[in-house]
Amino acid sequence: MKTAYWCEAIKGVPNGAANAHTVRLTTIGADLPAGLSVATTYYVIEADTNTFELSATEGGTKIDIGDAGSGTHTWHQYSIGKASGYSTKARYNTKAFPVSSAEGEAQIDLIQVEFETLALGATVDMTLTYNKSASTQSLTQITYSATDATTRRKILNRGFQLEDLRLDISWENGSVSNPVKIRSIYIAEHFIKSN
Numbered sequence: 001m002k003t004a005y006w007c008e009a010i011k012g013v014p015n016g017a018a019n020a021h022t023v024r025l026t027t028i029g030a031d032l033p034a035g036l037s038v039a040t041t042y043y044v045i046e047a048d049t050n051t052f053e054l055s056a057t058e059g060g061t062k063i064d065i066g067d068a069g070s071g072t073h074t075w076h077q078y079s080i081g082k083a084s085g086y087s088t089k090a091r092y093n094t095k096a097f098p099v100s101s102a103e104g105e106a107q108i109d110l111i112q113v114e115f116e117t118l119a120l121g122a123t124v125d126m127t128l129t130y131n132k133s134a135s136t137q138s139l140t141q142i143t144y145s146a147t148d149a150t151t152r153r154k155i156l157n158r159g160f161q162l163e164d165l166r167l168d169i170s171w172e173n174g175s176v177s178n179p180v181k182i183r184s185i186y187i188a189e190h191f192i193k194s195n
Contacts, residue, residue: 019047020058023075032073034066096133096166103194105163110188111139111156118144118151121175124182126155130162141173142180151183161192 021044025032032038042054045062053062099106111128123143129136139155165187171179 019044019052021047023054026074027069028072030070033069035063036065036069092169094167094169096129096164098164099189100163104192105161105194106189107192108156108160108162108165108187108189109158110154110186111167112152112154112186112188113142113182114152114184114186115142116151116181116183117149118142118180119175119178120144121178122180123171123174124180125170125173127168127170128156128160129166129168130160130164132164133166135162136168143174144178 022041024041025036043058044052045055046053055061125141126139127136128139142153
C-alpha cells in the first residue's frame with residue numbers, strides 16, 4: 001500500500017520516476033516528512049502511474065513515512081547518468097562555473113568521477129569546455145574493464161589554468177542496456193593570485 005503522506009507531501013509525482021531511479025528531496029518549510037532527510041540519496045521502489053515509495057538501498061525495504069512534515073517538499077532525480085533504455089545519443093552539459101576573478105586565475109588540479117559499478121559496454125566520454133567556450137580538452141574516458149572494478153576514477157590529474165569551466169558528458173559510445181550511472185563529480189582547484 002502506498003503511503004498517503006507521500007502523495008500529499010511530495011510534489012512532482014508522477015513525473016517519470018521509475019524503480020531504481022535515485023532521488024533527493026528538498027523542502028521549503030520546517031521539515032520533511034518523518035523518516036526522510038535532505039542531502040540523502042533514496043532509491044525509488046514500487047513505482048506506478050501516480051505514486052512511488054522510497055528505500056535507502058536499491059530494491060530495498062520501503063521507508064515508513066510517519067507524517068507529512070511541514071512546508072512544500074519536492075523530489076529531484078539525482079543521478080546524472082542516463083537511465084537504461086535511453087538512446088545512446090544522450091548528452092548532458094553542466095552549467096558554466098566561473099572560477100577566476102580579477103585577482104587571479106584558478107588552476108584545476110583534479111577531476112574525479114564516482115559512479116555505480118560498471119557492466120560490459122558501459123562507456124562515457126567527458127570534455128572540459130573552458131574560457132568562455134573558447135577551448136576544450138578531452139578527458140580520460142570512463143569505460144568498463146574486466147580488470148578494474150573501481151567505482152571512482154580520475155579523469156584529469158594535472159594543473160590547468162582557466163577562467164571558467166563546463167563539463168560536457170556524452171554516452172554516445174556506450175551501451176543502452178549498461179550505461180555509466182554517475183554518482184558525483186569532484187573538482188579540486190587552487191587559486192593563483194595575479195602579480
